Amino acid sequence: MCGIWALFGSDECLSVQCLSAMKIAHRGPDAFRFENVNGFTNCCFGFHRLAVVDQLYGMQPIRVKKFPYLWLCYNGEIYNFKQLQKQFGFEYQTLVDGEVILHLYNRGGIEQTASMLDGVFAFILLDTANRKVFLARDTYGIRPLFKVLTDDGFLGVCSEAKGLVNLKHSTSLCPKVEPFLPGHYEVLDLKPSGKVVSVESVKFHSFKDEPLHAACDTVETLPSGSFDLETVKSNIRILFENAVRKRLMAHRRIGCLLSGGLDSSLVAAVLLKLMKEININYPLQTFAIGMENSPDLVAARKVAEHIGSEHHEVIFNSEEGIQAIEEVIFSLETYDITTIRASIGMYLVSKYIRKKTDSVVIFSGEGSDELTQGYIYFHKAPSPEEAAEESERLLKELYLFDVLRADRTTAAHGLELRVPFLDHRFTSYYLSLPAELRIPKNGIEKYLLRESFEDSNLLPKEILWRPKEAFSDGIASIKKSWFSFLQDYIDQQIDDLLLEKAAEKYPFNPPKTKESYYYRQIFEKHYPGQSNWLPHYWMPRWVKATDPSARTLKHYKSATQE
Numbered sequence: 001m002c003g004i005w006a007l008f009g010s011d012e013c014l015s016v017q018c019l020s021a022m023k024i025a026h027r028g029p030d031a032f033r034f035e036n037v038n039g040f041t042n043c044c045f046g047f048h049r050l051a052v053v054d055q056l057y058g059m060q061p062i063r064v065k066k067f068p069y070l071w072l073c074y075n076g077e078i079y080n081f082k083q084l085q086k087q088f089g090f091e092y093q094t095l096v097d098g099e100v101i102l103h104l105y106n107r108g109g110i111e112q113t114a115s116m117l118d119g120v121f122a123f124i125l126l127d128t129a130n131r132k133v134f135l136a137r138d139t140y141g142i143r144p145l146f147k148v149l150t151d152d153g154f155l156g157v158c159s160e161a162k163g164l165v166n167l168k169h170s171t172s173l174c175p176k177v178e179p180f181l182p183g184h185y186e187v188l189d190l191k192p193s194g195k196v197v198s199v200e201s202v203k204f205h206s207f208k209d210e211p212l213h214a215a216c217d218t219v220e221t222l223p224s225g226s227f228d229l230e231t232v233k234s235n236i237r238i239l240f241e242n243a244v245r246k247r248l249m250a251h252r253r254i255g256c257l258l259s260g261g262l263d264s265s266l267v268a269a270v271l272l273k274l275m276k277e278i279n280i281n282y283p284l285q286t287f288a289i290g291m292e293n294s295p296d297l298v299a300a301r302k303v304a305e306h307i308g309s310e311h312h313e314v315i316f317n318s319e320e321g322i323q324a325i326e327e328v329i330f331s332l333e334t335y336d337i338t339t340i341r342a343s344i345g346m347y348l349v350s351k352y353i354r355k356k357t358d359s360v361v362i363f364s365g366e367g368s369d370e371l372t373q374g375y376i377y378f379h380k381a382p383s384p385e386e387a388a389e390e391s392e393r394l395l396k397e398l399y400l401f402d403v404l405r406a407d408r409t410t411a412a413h414g415l416e417l418r419v420p421f422l423d424h425r426f427t428s429y430y431l432s433l434p435a436e437l438r439i440p441k442n443g444i445e446k447y448l449l450r451e452s453f454e455d456s457n458l459l460p461k462e463i464l465w466r467p468k469e470a471f472s473d474g475i476a477s478i479k480k481s482w483f484s485f486l487q488d489y490i491d492q493q494i495d496d497l498l499l500e501k502a503a504e505k506y507p508f509n510p511p512k513t514k515e516s517y518y519y520r521q522i523f524e525k526h527y528p529g530q531s532n533w534l535p536h537y538w539m540p541r542w543v544k545a546t547d548p549s550a551r552t553l554k555h556y557k558s559a560t561q562e
Helices: 012-029 080-087 098-117 212-217 228-248 264-275 297-307 319-325 326-331 337-356 377-380 384-396 402-411 424-432 447-452 482-493 495-502 513-527
Strands: 002-008 031-037 040-049 070-078 117-129 132-137 146-151 155-158 177-179 183-188 197-204 255-256 285-290 310-315 361-363 416-418
Touching: 002 012, 002 070, 002 117, 012 040, 012 155, 012 285, 031 212, 040 070, 070 098, 070 197, 070 482, 080 212, 098 117, 098 183, 098 212, 098 384, 146 264, 177 447, 212 424, 228 264, 228 424, 228 447, 255 264, 264 297, 264 310, 264 361, 264 447, 285 297, 285 337, 285 361, 297 310, 310 337, 319 326, 319 482, 326 337, 326 402, 326 513, 337 361, 337 402, 337 513, 402 416, 482 513
Parallel strands: 255 285, 255 361, 285 310, 361 416
Antiparallel strands: 002 040, 002 155, 031 040, 070 117, 117 132, 132 183, 146 155, 146 177, 183 197
């Protein structure tokens, strides 16, 4: 996990512009480099490094003797770089996994490069020999990327929008900053002046399609075309275990977030099992956060005891959570209600991990709810087909919501997140299954996933079959939800009259509640005029919901009602 930043065709002094690069210093606390491009005095790269792989040669932009005309700045991990080396006979000069991008590009161009990478990535590749700039981002946008491109060809690229919003440019007072779309690459021509012209933007992978790199995966070819239940369950176990195994690639200590829900518990259990198999000689640290006696803390404790991890509990009160709101919104670069609620706990636990432990590579359960139809409202889906469509919509928008939350809250504290549920091979297989196999069953969401691990003894039965609890709710007590604490505080901060005039002040995505108004105010303070970064609020479907919390839905059963 790193912070990348680059400018092409800057009219302003680069030594002034590079101050913007320092806005993302949290993403790479180990080292920083700022480098001008030979022959293009108004083009430069900035890089903040978190050293996870190859401590010696990992600084960027990466340049190798074989391709002196190529410059690469990337943020991510390429899990199949050794398999690709073996398949194509690449001769690496470093141990950096990202070096494979240079070799793939030299061998087959940008389309093949992006399609063959099994991993998470956002990169900027400069080819000075052919005067081309390439940008690319992984299928789900697990690694963030933003860009600004003006009419006269000034290009700025950065891991986070905060590194671009204050750039100076002669023809534009406030250039439009926008997220770079996941699963796409863009080709730009580089003029002798250092300015660029966009040539094309191409979607290189759809998450429903088996990825091109599956051909050189470590897992054997799975039985295809058979939807026999036992075969399906076996394939799910094989692919999920493989997704966790490939993500063990690290020279820094591995830890795992553990809420005690199904997703993080499965990740932690499989992770610990595989760490033992490859003889990693330190205990797995697991981390849970919650208010005193919250359901998540109790459940996570049970899981940690069952799997034998070194468990850490971070207990916070409502005051600490409320105090963190502004810094969380600044980190997130969004004003989405449910994203902010859920981010506060994740931000505070990440802060604890950074300060109190030496774990740096952090596993988590993001992506499972979208993939396996884990949200409570899936019980109300009119048909299996509509549920499948909704699952795909959620996956497509992950980069705006849960993936954004997971990246920014951990990156704010210099941690690197790994999310095995969003493995390309695992997700494409799960989405290839018949729609009726994937829907909730017997009143239980994620039934197929739970059933697949039923006989594995990885988790206690009450955890494997624990009903869905939203992270922002599970961290609070059963009697009072976290969102209720937030609303009680915010009610005192926002006047009724302000809310009445909200649509006048904020015509795009106007706030409908005092809570959303409060978040919007803070967002606009830090990122004025950038409300288009969020196309719409996250809300459940098929139910008349006025709040995104699972606890407001009729299907929800708390322990007090059972």
